[in-house]
Amino acid sequence: MKGIKIPVFLIMAAFALSCSTPVYDTVVTVNGEVRADKLGATLAHEHVLVDFIGAEQADPVRHNRDSAFAIILPHIEKVRDHGIKTFVDCTPRFLGRDPLLLKMLADATEMHFITNTGFYGAGNNKYIPEHVLNMPADAIAAFWIAEFKQGIDGTGIRPGFIKIAVEGETLSDFHKTLVKAAALAHKATGLPIMSHTGKAALAEEQIEILESEGVKAEAFIWTHAHLEKDMTKHVEIAKRGAWVSLDGFRGKPEETAELTEMVLNMKINNCAVKLLLSQDAGWYDPEIPDGSNYEEHTLIFDYLIPELNAAGITDADLNRFLNKNPGKAFTVKTRLKE
Numbered sequence: 602m603k604g605i606k607i608p609v610f611l612i613m614a615a616f617a618l619s620c621s622t623p624v625y626d627t628v629v630t631v632n633g634e635v636r637a638d639k640l641g642a643t644l645a646h647e648h649v650l651v652d653f654i655g656a657e658q659a660d661p662v663r664h665n666r667d668s669a670f671a672i673i674l675p676h677i678e679k680v681r682d683h684g685i686k687t688f689v690d691c692t693p694r695f696l697g698r699d700p701l702l703l704k705m706l707a708d709a710t711e712m713h714f715i716t717n718t719g720f721y722g723a724g725n726n727k728y729i730p731e732h733v734l735n736m737p738a739d740a741i742a743a744f745w746i747a748e749f750k751q752g753i754d755g756t757g758i759r760p761g762f763i764k765i766a767v768e769g770e771t772l773s774d775f776h777k778t779l780v781k782a783a784a785l786a787h788k789a790t791g792l793p794i795m796s797h798t799g800k801a802a803l804a805e806e807q808i809e810i811l812e813s814e815g816v817k818a819e820a821f822i823w824t825h826a827h828l829e830k831d832m833t834k835h836v837e838i839a840k841r842g843a844w845v846s847l848d849g850f851r852g853k854p855e856e857t858a859e860l861t862e863m864v865l866n867m868k869i870n871n872c873a874v875k876l877l878l879s880q881d882a883g884w885y886d887p888e889i890p891d892g893s894n895y896e897e898h899t900l901i902f903d904y905l906i907p908e909l910n911a912a913g914i915t916d917a918d919l920n921r922f923l924n925k926n927p928g929k930a931f932t933v934k935t936r937l938k939e
C-alpha cells in the first residue's frame with residue numbers, strides 16, 4: 602500500500618509554527634485577556650464601590666454610574682500616577698459589583714481592571730439572596746461558571762476570579778457549600794478563588810475542602826490574612842501553596858508597624874513568593890454620593906512602602922509582591938491535585 606506523501610516543506614512549516622507559537626498564561630480583565638506577565642504593578646484587593654444595602658436591593662445596582670465614575674476617576678488616576686497598571690476590584694455581586702463602571706475606568710485610565718464572580722457570605726449572609734441559602738454547591742457553581750463563559754449580565758465582561766467570603770470560628774454549613782461551589786467552579790473555569798477570611802483556622806478549613814474536591818491550595822488567595830496575628834500561620838499556609846494577602850491598611854502608625862513585621866516575616870521565611878500586598882481601600886458608597894468617605898488607594902505608597910524599605914524590603918521584593926506574584930495568583934488555569 603502506498604503511503605501518502607507529505608511535502609517536506611509542509612512538515613517543516615508545521616514544526617516551525619508549533620515552536621514559534623508560545624502559549625502564555627493569561628489573566629481575564631474587563632477588557633479581555635491579558636498576558637499574566639504583562640499585568641504590571643497590581644493592587645490585588647481594592648474596591649471602587651461598595652453598596653451595603655443588602656442583597657435584595659443591591660442587584661441590579663442602584664447607584665448612578667456616571668456620577669460614581671466622576672467621583673472615582675481622580676482617585677484611580679492618582680494610583681496610576683504611582684505606577685499601578687492593574688486594579689483588582691473585589692466587590693462581589695449583591696454588594697454593588699458594576700463591571701460597566703470598571704470598564705469605563707479602565708478605558709479612561711488605560712489600566713487593567715479585574716472583576717469577579719462569586720457570593721459574599723460574611724456579614725451574616727446579608728449579601729446573599731434568600732433563595733441561594735438553600736442551594737446545593739453545584740447549582741451555585743453553575744451561576745459562576747455561566748458568568749465566566751457568557752459574561753456578566755449581558756455585558757460580555759467576564760470575571761477574572763471567584764470571590765467568596767466566610768466568617769465565624771468554624772465554617773457554617775452554607776459557607777462550606779460556598780467553598781465547595783468555588784472548588785467546582787475552579788475546576789470548570791480555572792478561575793482563582795479569593796476568600797474574605799480572617800483567622801488562619803478558617804483558611805485551613807477552606808483549603809481542606811478545596812483539596813478534598815481535588816483543587817490545590819495554589820488556587821486559593823487567603824485575603825485579609827493580616828487579621829491573623831500569629832505570623833507562623835502565614836508561613837504555614839504559604840508553604841502549603843496558598844497565596845497570603847496582607848491587604849487592610851489605612852495608614853495608621855500601628856498598622857504600618859504590624860504590616861512591616863508581617864511582610865518581613867514572610868521574606869525571612871522564604872515565603873515572599875506567596876505574598877500579595879494591597880490596602881482594601883476606595884469604597885464609594887451610593888448612600889454618600891459626594892464620595893467624601895472615599896479612601897485613597899495610595900496609602901501603602903505614602904505610609905507603608907517607605908517603612909518597608911527602611912526595614913530592608915528591597916525594590917526587587919516590592920516588584921515581586923506587586924507585580925510578579927499577582928500575575929501568577931490571578932492566572933486563569935486549573936490547579937488540580939494529581
Ligand SMILES: [Zn+2]
Pocket residue numbers: 646647648691881
Ligand atoms: Zn475588600
